[in-house]
Amino acid sequence: xxxxxxxxxxxxxxxxxxxxxxxxxxxxxxxxxxxxxxxxxxxxxxxxxxxxxxxxxxxxxxxxxxxxxxxxxxxxxxxxxxxxxxxxxxxxxxxxxxxxxxxxxxxxxxxxxxxxxxxxxxxxxxxxxxxxxxxxxxxxxxxxxxxxxxxxxxxxxxxxxxxxxxxxxxxxxxxxxxxxxxxxxxxxxxxxxxxxxxxxxxxxxxxxxxxxxxxxxxxxxxxxxxxxxxxxxxxxxxxxxxxxxxxxxxxxxxxxxxxxxxxxxxxxxxxxxxxxxxxxxxxxxxxxxxxxxxxxxxxxxxxxxxxxxxxxxxxxxxxxxxxxxxxxxxxxxxxxxxxxxxxxxxxxxxxxxxxxxxxxxxxxxxxxxxxxxxxxxxxxxxxxxxxxxxxxxxxxxxxxxxxxxxxxxxxxxxxxxxxxxxxxxxxxxxxxxxxxxxxxxxxxxxxxxxxxxxxxxxxxxxxxxxxxxxxxxxxxxxxxxxxxxxxxxxxxx
Numbered sequence: 001x002x003x004x005x006x007x008x009x010x011x012x013x014x015x016x017x018x019x020x021x022x023x024x025x026x027x028x029x030x031x032x033x034x035x036x037x038x039x040x041x042x043x044x045x046x047x048x049x050x051x052x053x054x055x056x057x058x059x060x061x062x063x064x065x066x067x068x069x070x071x072x073x074x075x076x077x078x079x080x081x082x083x084x085x086x087x088x089x090x091x092x093x094x095x096x097x098x099x100x101x102x103x104x105x106x107x108x109x110x111x112x113x114x115x116x117x118x119x120x121x122x123x124x125x126x127x128x129x130x131x132x133x134x135x136x137x138x139x140x141x142x143x144x145x146x147x148x149x150x151x152x153x154x155x156x157x158x159x160x161x162x163x164x165x166x167x168x169x170x171x172x173x174x175x176x177x178x179x180x181x182x183x184x185x186x187x188x189x190x191x192x193x194x195x196x197x198x199x200x201x202x203x204x205x206x207x208x209x210x211x212x213x214x215x216x217x218x219x220x221x222x223x224x225x226x227x228x229x230x231x232x233x234x235x236x237x238x239x240x241x242x243x244x245x246x247x248x249x250x251x252x253x254x255x256x257x258x259x260x261x262x263x264x265x266x267x268x269x270x271x272x273x274x275x276x277x278x279x280x281x282x283x284x285x286x287x288x289x290x291x292x293x294x295x296x297x298x299x300x301x302x303x304x305x306x307x308x309x310x311x312x313x314x315x316x317x318x319x320x321x322x323x324x325x326x327x328x329x330x331x332x333x334x335x336x337x338x339x340x341x342x343x344x345x346x347x348x349x350x351x352x353x354x355x356x357x358x359x360x361x362x363x364x365x366x367x368x369x370x371x372x373x374x375x376x377x378x379x380x381x382x383x384x385x386x387x388x389x390x391x392x393x394x395x396x397x398x399x400x401x402x403x404x405x406x407x408x409x410x411x412x413x414x415x416x417x418x419x420x421x422x423x424x425x426x427x428x429x430x431x432x433x434x435x436x437x438x439x440x441x442x443x444x445x446x447x448x449x450x451x452x453x454x455x456x457x458x459x460x461x462x463x464x465x466x467x468x469x470x471x472x473x474x475x476x477x478x479x480x481x482x483x484x485x486x487x488x489x490x491x492x493x
Contacts, residue, residue, distance in 0.1 A: 048217055051186060059196060059232055122166055125168065126161050136382040137252055155187075156202070157205055157209075159191060163181055167217060168216070168473075185210075185213070199233065207230045207233045208230060223260070224264070224267060224270070227261045234254060256306055268313070268318055273311060294354055298354045298357055302383035305391055308391075336403040359384070360379060363377075365424070373461050376432050386437070389426050392423070392429075393448055397448070423452040427458070430445075430446050436472065436473045440469070449462075
């Protein structure tokens with residue numbers, strides 16, 4: 001493995017529909033399946049967008065005032081589309097945003113009338129539903145056990161938790177009014193903005209939780225923009241994936257969102273891979289670190305899968321830039337070398353899994369069972385289930401982008417698995433394992449796998465998986481279901 005690792009560079013709605021105040025349309029209604037930007041799935045009112053834009057503006061201002069620009073402002077752009085630096089933001093824009101935030105702060109909110117009973121209900125929902133999402137790759141369960149304790153002395157963190165819990169319940173039950181989460185969101189930002197410059201763990205926790213909230217309330221096409229602020233704060237606080245404790249848990253929660261934001265936007269991760277671990281470790285050292293820590297904490301091996309997933313997304317999405325600015329033959333040779341190194345690392349991940357990351361049960365699909373067309377693969381924990389899905393996702397994306405000059409083994413014990421095999425494994429894992437956190441992080445792999453399926457019974461089973469994810473977790477999947485229907489040509493699926 002040492003001979004191939006060094007070749008891989010680690011551094012490398014129209015206005016939203018104004019839904020009825022007492023409810024939102026079901027994403028699986030045929031009247032609503034158009035596109036992410038035309039659905040009333042996300043911003044139920046523009047006030048959410050205004051609040052988020054104000055928070056982002058204050059994060060930029062904080063970054064400037066705390067000297068982040070002197071340390072090297074994170075480059076959040078790709079290719080030729082450069083974002084303005086912090087110093088280039090118009091002071092009038094900052095002032096206008098601040099004025100709007102002050103207006104919101106003076107506006108009465110439903111949070112002022114939150115009863116003790118309702119707060120307990122929101123906390124219970126956070127502890128039983130939300131925190132398992134966030135702790136899915138963390139056996140120490142920092143979001144369940146540590147972050148709530150931090151919230152006892154942090155108003156903004158308390159309101160951030162309550163906001164996310166309320167919005168999840170609103171998404172799960174469209175008959176709930178959205179005004180509760182909006183009022184709590186307003187309170188969270190009001191208390192957070194004055195504390196931003198401390199860049200402490202509670203502030204970072206609020207930023208990460210509100211980033212998760214934004215993944216729920218904004219169009220998936222806009223995820224990248226909403227990840228920017230959180231990426232800035234994490235880097236300003238020098239938090240990475242190996243710092244330990246709650247800060248490490250915060251980083252990996254963000255990293256998973258960063259990967260899917262990059263994938264959906266065809267860009268690279270907001271935080272460059274060479275900043276994911278301490279001291280800009282080279283790839284060989286990063287691999288050794290993941291494998292050594294996995295011996296004590298197997299959940300680290302799932303984070304290793306996230307790291308490899310980010311590597312795959314970055315290498316594939318940056319290929320166009322390399323070809324544009326380099327000699328084409330040299331660029332192709334370089335891409336082939338990176339592809340081969342990354343493919344070997346991904347396959348080694350699967351072959352070297354710790355015992356805890358292996359399936360408990362695995363049965364092939366029955367050719368006569370049209371209701372269950374995928375293999376049955378049961379895992380004993382979320383890191384194992386979703387880690388395997390990430391592996392299969394990586395394998396599919398690499399095989400889809402395989403350079404023509406690369407030859408892979410065929411036949412025998414070392415033969416390369418097919419795209420269809422990997423896709424069926426992803427769907428089988430999603431159908432057999434019902435942990436909501438693994439479901440949510442497996443949404444994009446299921447979509448990628450679904451595009452490779454051709455039989456109507458497979459289409460039906462995938463749509464049932466996606467509908468169940470949204471029905472039980474509140475996480476929006478209707479937009480991906482709509483895209484698959486269109487891709488398959490199955491309007492009635």
